[in-house]
Amino acid sequence: MTGFDIAVLLIVGLGAVTGFLRGFVHEILALVAWIAAVFAIRLLHTPLAAWLTPHIGTSSGAAVLAFGLLLIVPYGVMKMIAKWAGQKSRSSVLGPIDRVLGFGFGGVKGVIIVVLGFSVLVLGYDTVWGVGGRPTWITQARTYPFIDAASKSLVEMIGERRRAAAAAAAAPTSTASADSDGE
Numbered sequence: 001m002t003g004f005d006i007a008v009l010l011i012v013g014l015g016a017v018t019g020f021l022r023g024f025v026h027e028i029l030a031l032v033a034w035i036a037a038v039f040a041i042r043l044l045h046t047p048l049a050a051w052l053t054p055h056i057g058t059s060s061g062a063a064v065l066a067f068g069l070l071l072i073v074p075y076g077v078m079k080m081i082a083k084w085a086g087q088k089s090r091s092s093v094l095g096p097i098d099r100v101l102g103f104g105f106g107g108v109k110g111v112i113i114v115v116l117g118f119s120v121l122v123l124g125y126d127t128v129w130g131v132g133g134r135p136t137w138i139t140q141a142r143t144y145p146f147i148d149a150a151s152k153s154l155v156e157m158i159g160e161r162r163r164a165a166a167a168a169a170a171a172p173t174s175t176a177s178a179d180s181d182g183e
Helices: 003-022 025-056 059-090 095-127 144-170
Strands: none
Touching: 003 025, 003 095, 025 059, 025 095, 025 144, 095 144
């Protein structure tokens, strides 16, 4: 067992224990809090920044403030809801089931964090030294085959989606109206 294995086990174990302590309902609603914040930023950043610009004085300051507000407010509200719902769920009859499901969800979340972190680490190593430059404490780890395969699958999936999005953006769109009467 190498240091890489120990790090993987610690991250996955910490995620699982945190999930167990919080419970499934809290974990899911915490994830929804992040998603709500991202959607709020995506949908409301431009109009809020435009509205704040006269009050702040600079467009860059307004953009930063809008980003901060749209990140903190929806996330904070959803986290409060998650905490309240999680406490109610854990104290109910279904509390043990909530904790076991939270343990599993937290473990999966830990694996996802490891795969994402490994992908970034490997990107750096492979860019500088190539695949052969990966250190032995990583390549000799027992968890390396699984983490490496998951990382490669993730990179492939991202590449396929980027190619599909580029092809869709490059494809000509039909602007002719089907109900046009030839005028």
